Amino acid sequence: METLSPLYAVVDLGSNSFHMLLTRQLADSVQVVDKVKRKVRLAAGLSEDNILSEQAMAKGLECLSFFAERLQDIPEKNIRIVATATLRLAKNRAEFIAKAEAALGHKVTLLSGIAEAEHIYLGVAHTSVSANKRLVLDIGGASTELIVGRGFTVKKAHSLNLGCVSYNQKYFSDGTLSSANFSRAISAAEHAIAPIKADFCDIGWQCVLGGSGTMQALAEMLIYQHKPSVLTLDFLYQVQMQLQNFDHINSIDLPGLSTERSPVIASGLAILIALFQQFSIKELTLSSGALREGLLYEMLPGNRTTNIRQRTISALSQRFHIDQQHAVSVKRQINIIYSQLKSTWNLPDGNALALLLASGDLHEIGLLLEYKYHQQHSAYILKHADLAGFNQSDRKFLVSLVLLYKGDINLAHIEQQSALDDETAKRLLIILRLAIKLCRRRKDDELPNYRLWLNKKVLNLSLPEVWLMQHTLIHDELKQENDHISRLGYSLHIDVDNNSST
Template sequence: MSDTVSSPLYAAIDLGSNSFHMLVVRHIEGSVQTMAKIKRKVRLANGLDQNNYLSQEAMQRGWDCLSLFAERLQDIPAGNIRIVGTAALRSATNVDVFVKKANQILGHPVDIISGEEEAATIYKGVAHTSGGLGHRLVVDIGGASTELIIGREFEAKALVSLSMGCVTWLDNYFHDRQLTHTNFENAILAAKATLSPILERYTELGWDVCVGASGTVQALQEIMLAQGMDEIITLAKLKRLQKQAMMASHLEELEIEGLTLERALVFPSGLSILIAIFESLHIDSMTLAGGALREGLVYEMIGEMRQSNIRQRTITSVQQRYQVDRQYGAQVAQVAKQLLEQCGHQDWIPEAQAEFLLQSAAELHEIGLSIDFKKGGQHGAYLLQNLDLPGFTLAQKHFLAELVRRYRDQLSSLPEQHALSGQSCKRLLRLLRLSVLLTHRRSAHLQPEFELQAEGDQLTLKMDAQWLQHNPLTQAELEIEANRQSDIGWPLTLSSL
């Protein structure tokens, strides 16, 4: 490869029990940019007999897939490639036969990693790509194993790999392809029995947020969004989807709005395992992680990416890519924070994540100017909605996009949001718009003294009358803004300090 220094490519290949995945990324300007994601259903776990002997047919499916992957590896430096095998290959008694030929096909060694190493790498992938304060519980349901990890920031406190997965549970508990209450109950009870040895330790450690890093969780989120629900997974929603699944008598007849044909076969078994995890660990809610095993492998190879503040790294990278004025973004963020504090942050907007979402919107609000000024807010919303933003959930991305869409000029109410309460979303938008107006001279030395008072939704902005007299444009814009907010039922009054 000719330019491995300025824009190196990295590849991570995960030889999973259900699917083989290849992730190709480019490390550029402090961020990881996805270049390709290739996935093939191989179902290695289906090829294991009762003695864990991997069938010739299953191995051939795997080798055929690796022949496709090998083409993409030719242009990537050997030191930037990592290939790992997981549960099915760990348990296969004839794994050496598969690995020998796999090494020849790929031209690079396959590393069969332990369950503990798999769990640790999954956690690194989650830590580098997902937000969340405090301790997090990570759940990854694979084809033949399920990993559960508790950690904080980049350090795993507890990790385990359990011998249950959506392919093995399909074979064991839905082998007759019947979606009966009995089959579901047996699958759930078996998963609970598998979980029982870790319950005491995990419950004692505890966690603040729970994230799922598997195809099962991604499929669930896609179904919920397709059916008009938000992205937060709860036990009630899992039970609702179980009832929907049981409306089909046979697995081949399973049709749920939002469920792809690709995931349908292993969906009931994955759902059963997740229900067992929710009930056994008394999980309130779960969101989808931004990455898992493959991302963990990539970040392990890119040593300089080991930073604690994932969100700030993401914001800085986006600012660089889209030539956003970072100094001005920081000024707007500082004013927004000051306004929030003056309103009585904890009482006025109680959610802990509100401040960083306001700061993020302030730092990125001009991203759309890289395309066009006239529709800057609209372009910025599109970019934020569609960019990969490690550290932000899907709901948070959507909220940031809608804030940025409305940061200036005409004002409209926000659509339904799931990142914060509707009231908090509205209040953050008001603060962002005021922050942009108060800083329009783009210098902290030239911005006015101000004081914002809040009584519910009634805002009173106090400013020095003499300053306003010398800055008539700002005064006119603030008066227009007061009218705009008041016209849609958000009263804003201007007065003198």
């Protein structure tokens, strides 16, 4: 039985935090069973001579003793435990690793900087939807990894000895968030990045992704402001200016920024600004996975290189017993209507269409609970489910579509999403609603050929007269739809085609 499939565990002894990820395979997807995170800040225990202090080791080993409790029931072949930058640097790492292995009862693998970078890239490739050629950035506690690749293939990887914990000690040790401290930190990071810049730029990329704590914290600040979670250099400068208004690191209080991340946000931000400036990055989007996910997918049986979104949708469809044949019918009509209105409405391809089709797959996910409030149930499930391949903006847009695919339209749900501009979001909602209305009978062979065109703000839908006479309920509901989409600034006119019977 799928529910009795074995657990998989990945433990990451990072420079800032120790993480443990527990998962199992379920319905063609990866289900997260548990996550444990402890702020050990191992990098802060390194002396100038790269000797790890007894206090830092004790704190780390205490954390691992907690992790050991959870690992004891998991098959050994399903466990990966890795150490990263701080232990690469520590001269007394052998002592700590030996004690760590004794505490855990399992082998600890010390990853090289390149191996860490490659696993980070694969974690991104397995869990994120983006252009095929990508630059991946990861700012850790004591190192920063840069990887450029295509699909699941790493083209170039590098690990730099600069991280948010080590830079915090070096450039913000007095806790002062001054312009001078920021300038010194940014300049030092740019100096470290400059020698490898040309090799990466020669390969090139179409998009930039990152998922480390610094980037996640900054994205959460944008989400708090109801903005797309896309990082730009202007936003980074804005956060820098806000931080400089605080007298001390301990007094940082920015909306949307967690107190846990505050102590190292300035140093992480300085490194990220240097990366943006050196590589002329216009925008960075969050990845859904990184090192731990790269290690996990390496263990999982079978080929896991299929489209992550489709895998997520397929898993949800199975788990919630969605009528997949009906979903296919709805998506077919979405594509037909989309193609007929694309040029008139200047509709975008790519992610916008992919999200619209995903809503066709998932709009009935809440039916398993009950019919009466199934749209609210669908929205709740999509709001809280593990949607690998969908970022926060994508998720919010999906939620708004399933809430509004039929019935009254609350414009607030459109205005609260940030994946698309409001007008495009309204147009995609209209397409979804019409596609679902036309599929009301849930029989593909009963759908006629039809035309849909726009005259100013009037949508004209031409349907065969015979078909309309045979489907009076759908005809009536299409006429009622005019009242609903008027909330979106459009009207719907049903044009009876007397010359066609199919």
